[in-house]
Amino acid sequence: MPELLSVSKAQSIILDAIQTLATELIPIQSARSRRLATPIITDTDLPPFTNSSADGFAVQAADTLNASSASPVVLTIIGDIPAGTNPAFRVNRGQAARIMTGAPLPEGADAVVMVEATDIGIRGLAVPIPRQVRIFSPILPGDSLRPRGQDLTAGTQLFPAGHRLRPPDIGLLASLGIPQVQVYRQPRIALLSTGDELLDPSKPLQPGKIHDANSYLLASVLQEHGAVITHMGFVGDDEVAIRESLENYAASGIDLLITSAGVSVGAYDYVRKIITEQGDLTFWRVNMRPGKPLAFGRFRNVPVIGLPGNPVSAFVSCLIFVLPALNKMSGAATWFLDSIHAKLLEPVESDGRESYLRAILENQHGNWFVKLAGQQSSGNLFVLTRSNALLILPSEVKSLPTGAEVNVYPLFPETGWD
Ligand SMILES: Nc1nc2c(c(=O)[nH]1)N[C@H]1C(S)=C(S)[C@@H](COP(=O)(O)OP(=O)(O)OC[C@H]3O[C@@H](n4cnc5c(N)ncnc54)[C@H](O)[C@@H]3O)O[C@H]1N2
Numbered sequence: 001m002p003e004l005l006s007v008s009k010a011q012s013i014i015l016d017a018i019q020t021l022a023t024e025l026i027p028i029q030s031a032r033s034r035r036l037a038t039p040i041i042t043d044t045d046l047p048p049f050t051n052s053s054a055d056g057f058a059v060q061a062a063d064t065l066n067a068s069s070a071s072p073v074v075l076t077i078i079g080d081i082p083a084g085t086n087p088a089f090r091v092n093r094g095q096a097a098r099i100m101t102g103a104p105l106p107e108g109a110d111a112v113v114m115v116e117a118t119d120i121g122i123r124g125l126a127v128p129i130p131r132q133v134r135i136f137s138p139i140l141p142g143d144s145l146r147p148r149g150q151d152l153t154a155g156t157q158l159f160p161a162g163h164r165l166r167p168p169d170i171g172l173l174a175s176l177g178i179p180q181v182q183v184y185r186q187p188r189i190a191l192l193s194t195g196d197e198l199l200d201p202s203k204p205l206q207p208g209k210i211h212d213a214n215s216y217l218l219a220s221v222l223q224e225h226g227a228v229i230t231h232m233g234f235v236g237d238d239e240v241a242i243r244e245s246l247e248n249y250a251a252s253g254i255d256l257l258i259t260s261a262g263v264s265v266g267a268y269d270y271v272r273k274i275i276t277e278q279g280d281l282t283f284w285r286v287n288m289r290p291g292k293p294l295a296f297g298r299f300r301n302v303p304v305i306g307l308p309g310n311p312v313s314a315f316v317s318c319l320i321f322v323l324p325a326l327n328k329m330s331g332a333a334t335w336f337l338d339s340i341h342a343k344l345l346e347p348v349e350s351d352g353r354e355s356y357l358r359a360i361l362e363n364q365h366g367n368w369f370v371k372l373a374g375q376q377s378s379g380n381l382f383v384l385t386r387s388n389a390l391l392i393l394p395s396e397v398k399s400l401p402t403g404a405e406v407n408v409y410p411l412f413p414e415t416g417w418d
């Protein structure tokens with residue numbers, strides 16, 4: 001058998017053939033999970049002006065120094081500052097202005113007394129403002145204030161180019177008065193599963209048939225990483241039907257074609273033949289397990305990645321080859337999955353191909369440990385759902401003992417947004 005391509009070589013061939021997509025200007029309400037095309041640097045402070053963090057009275061703190069319940073300080077109320085107004089007066093010694101949460105601090109004042117520490121609170125805020133307020137406890141300069149620039153100062157870089165926008169980011173952009181952002185276009189990907197044995201999940205099982213899992217598995221991975229799935233479905237092992245579907249997809253303005261199954265050496269594996277006839281088959285087969293029968297090339301000028309049919313192989317190959325391509329197309333700064341080091345809790349074996357074993361990663365007292373999640377057959381989707389990591393055995397390594405250090409790709413991080 002000819003020497004198989006290494007995983008890293010196959011990744012670099014694919015990435016060299018993939019272009020980063022164009023950018024577009026979109027409203028921030030549609031920008032969740034989109035990647036910024038340019039860094040964002042604020043020209044505004046946040047908060048933009050010093051404001052009150054409480055409903056109460058803006059005062060000079062020095063006036064309240066000797067305030068107590070037994071001997072309240074009495075100040076003259078000179079005005080009212082609802083949120084959204086801009087006070088034109090100054091608060092001098094002996095004076096106070098009623099102020100609402102979020103309203104700008106008037107000139108002269110250096111703190112806010114919460115309404116609960118005054119006699120006005122007892123009567124409520126809705127009543128007409130009296131001429132005087134009694135203050136029952138002392139406060140310090142800066143109390144109940146949110147100073148201008150406390151959160152963010154002008155000139156700060158908020159996000160680098162390539163950053164994937166999360167809900168708080170979108171809130172921040174809105175608060176800075178940035179209604180639109182320049183982002184990379186979303187990759188448009190068509191998915192075609194092949195196989196005479198496939199049935200739609202809505203149909204009852206029949207002898208010899210199985211439900212199409214790969215279309216759904218792959219579509220959800222790709223959508224989660226920012227792709228638009230323009231087509232998804234399956235056809236039988238029928239050369240004409242596969243060719244027709246690929247032609248239709250390729251003509252519809254997509255950025256990437258993904259096929260599942262039909263790339264091995266079976267008598268009905270037509271995908272490679274069709275790619276070769278109507279484009280280029282750049283490579284076929286990679287030195288990995290699962291996922292050896294991977295194909296890459298161009299079909300009518302659209303890059304095509306042919307994934308193996310076994311569901312776990314399709315999933316692993318999607319993470320190892322399709323995601324980096326998707327990340328490059330979408331303008332991400334980094335393209336590969338992040339790996340961490342962990343120690344083996346049990347011995348593991350492989351056949352010498354670079355192996356991606358379904359595994360369980362655990363943290364014990366700050367150190368990572370990993371063990372197999374179960375039976376490693378590449379058709380076993382249930383075991384994949386019980387895993388939270390892929391344990392990587394490099395090529396040529398056929399076994400490792402308990403305690404050996406390995407690289408691991410954590411899967412499905414449950415915490416944090418990206
Ligand atoms: N003689 C050889 N046979 C096989 C080899 C080999 O090197 N020599 N490689 C094996 C490996 S490894 C894999 S992986 C598979 C990949 O083959 P294909 O990509 O051509 O896929 P199929 O043979 O059509 O299907 C494999 C397996 O996956 C099931 N399948 C297919 N599509 C779906 C789907 N959409 N949803 C769920 N399951 C699917 C299919 O029923 C088969 O069980 O080839 C080995 N054979």
Ligand code: MOO
Nearest residue numbers: 290291292313378
């Ligand atoms: O390479 Mo296959 O992908 O082991 O199941």
